Amino acid sequence: MVVAQRKVQYEEVQPRESRHKEKKSVGISKKNKVKASHKLQIIISITALVGLCIGMIFGYVQLTETKYRIYYLDKEAGELSAQIENLKVELESVKKTDIIETQAKEMLNMQYPQKEQIVYLSLDDQPIMALKDTEMKDLEAEEKKGLFFLKDMFAKMYALLD
Incomplete structure (x- = not known):
């Protein structure tokens, strides 16, 4: 019986552990x-x-x-x-x-250039030619005259208008 009781106790303990x-x-x-x-x-x-x-x-x-x-x-x-x-x-x-x-x-x-090598050109309608110092002074005197002076003045005014 002792074996049987142990078996019962073992079965009782085992389900409790599984539940836990x-x-x-x-x-x-x-x-x-x-x-x-x-x-x-x-x-x-x-x-x-x-x-x-x-x-x-x-x-x-x-x-x-x-x-x-x-x-x-x-x-x-x-x-x-x-x-x-x-x-x-x-x-x-x-x-x-x-x-x-x-x-x-x-x-x-x-x-x-030396003085002898300088060439002055006239810009009038005349053909271009070499002028000497004396001729240059004469040309300047002519420029101061009335008609040439007026022509030059109109040319300058026309240049300013352009």
């Missing part, structure tokens, strides 16, 4: 459901943080590219301003009459 395990599994499943919603929140939070980090990195990349572009444009602007300064210096040297005169004398073997 069932209660634990129900309690655990409720905790898992709560944890599942927490897991979803954690996953969404991590995804949002990763997205923000990627956005920040992309912003820094754009900023760095812009800085490089500005650097190279500044460098190019400096080179162009140096080139402009060189061209201004060259222009000033070309504009100076002293330099032009020396280049004309040295490179082209030019010289100032």
Whole structure:
């Protein structure tokens, strides 16, 4: 009988433990459901943080590219301003009459004309001919006379109207 009593006791104890395990599994499943919603929140939070980090990195990349572009444009602007300064210096040297005169004398073997080499031209309807100093003085005296003076004055006024 002792064996039979132990068997009964074993059967009585075993269902109680299984009932206790069932209660634990129900309690655990409720905790898992709560944890599942927490897991979803954690996953969404991590995804949002990763997205923000990627956005920040992309912003820094754009900023760095812009800085490089500005650097190279500044460098190019400096080179162009140096080139402009060189061209201004060259222009000033070309504009100076002293330099032009020396280049004309040295490179082209030019010289100032002498008095005998000067030729004065008449711009009237007459054919072009060389005039001497005395003839030039006579021509100036004629210009001062009335009809020639009026003709010259009308020509100047007509030139101003154009």
